[in-house]
Amino acid sequence: MNPSPEPATAIVFILLLSCIAFISVEGTCSDRCGTLDVKYPLGTGPGCGDPRFRSSVSCLNQQELIFSTHTGNYPIKSIDYSKSTITILDPGMSTCSFMKSSPNFGLDWTAPFQLDSSIFVLLHCSSPSSLVYKGNPLCDTSNSHICFSLYSCPGIVSFGVPPYSQAAASSCCVYSPVNLGPADDINLNSLHCSTYTSILSFGDSPTDPTQWEYGIRLKYNYGDDGNIPSVCGDCERSNGVCGYAIPRNTFVCACRNGVNTTSTCYGQEGFWSSSSSDLAVFTSMIVAVWITVLVTAFQQAM
Incomplete structure (x- = not known):
């Protein structure tokens, strides 16, 4: 045996x-x-x-760094480690060259990210003047020139609005989503707007939106x-x-x-x-x- x-x-x-x-x-x-x-x-x-970043940032197929939230996955365009910022692209966001209906965008409450220096603009809104939060207006009328410039974009005709028209500019809102609290959500349905864009820089052409840099800059904390x-x-x-x-x-x-x-x-x-x-x-x-x-x-x- x-x-x-x-x-x-x-x-x-x-x-x-x-x-x-x-x-x-x-x-x-x-x-x-x-x-x-x-x-x-x-x-x-x-x-x-x-570990606090594990649900927010990942590498897809070793080729593309992705930022993830409850509203979707977004390619990371650049990282500035000296300023602790990342710049992401929302494929559903409008730009001057191409405008379309956008999905909502938001940040997760538990993630160590917050909006940084981007300028958010809501487009094709039913009534921007009625957008308020706790009695405070959400639209910055002092930057209405941004709306006039954006509504010179050929892509605006996709919403049935003639470029350069007063009606076009009056349906635009230069928006500060941080007023909505830590979640920083842009809920286009509740805001009664069709799309949004985010401007990183006007460059050397403050009145020519075809030359602007578009994207969303986020600051992270650790x-x-x-x-x-x-x-x-x-x-x-x-x-x-x-x-x-x-x-x-x-x-x-x-x-x-x-x-x-x-x-x-x-x-x-x-x-x-x-x-x-x-x-x-x-x-x-x-x-x-x-x-x-x-x-x-x-x-x-x-």
């Missing part, structure tokens, strides 16, 4: 689970997504960056003082990517060779090459060897 294979089997399964767990965290974080550099507190996916934690700074200087271990959200430094540490990537090269694929291949070899051992043990026990 052959010896019982239970102890060996148990050891094999433990090692297999360890290898699988090791593979599952390997190579998940990157400091680049498409053409954008991704730094703390932003991350490319779960376990990367600051930490008590807005500074990168020293442990993360050390990690980035060692060519690592700051992240966190799920589910406790404890800090990890993800190294390019696939190793995760609690400090820095200095001295982590060791056996591994700079390519994380080498680590995956080696780990897969370990798994294959132990699967062979397991099969052999069972065959001997039969």
Whole structure:
């Protein structure tokens, strides 16, 4: 009678689970997504960056950095780490070249983002003068020249409104959504407007909307003082990517060779090459060897 294979089997399964767990965290974080550099507190996916940003920012197919809220997913156009801002594009938003009915836009209450310096303009509204919140008007009449400029855009005819007309300008509202509270929602249905646009810059042509820059700029907040934690700074200087271990959200430094540490990537090269694929291949070899051992043990026990 052959010896019982239970102890060996148990050891094999433990090692297999360890290898699988090791593979599952390997190579998940990157400091680049498409053409954008991704730094703390932003991350490319779960376990990367600051955990407070995990539901807001992700990398789609390693090609496009996406900002997500309850109203949709929006491509991130640029990031200014010195000012803690990101600029996003709403594909449903109107611009001078193309105007259409827009979906609502809003920020999540729990996300560490708020509207920054964008100028929001509501277009084709039924009665802008009646837009009030707690007795305060939501339309800034001192910037009515923006409305006149926008209604010179050829795209306005899609709403059946002649360009340059007084009727067109009177259905426009230069709008401050921060008056609606922390959610910063633009609910076009409740505002009785058809579409909106957001202006980042007038450039050198304050009266020519075809030359304006369109998009939505958001400011993000992290930490008590807005500074990168020293442990993360050390990690980035060692060519690592700051992240966190799920589910406790404890800090990890993800190294390019696939190793995760609690400090820095200095001295982590060791056996591994700079390519994380080498680590995956080696780990897969370990798994294959132990699967062979397991099969052999069972065959001997039969």
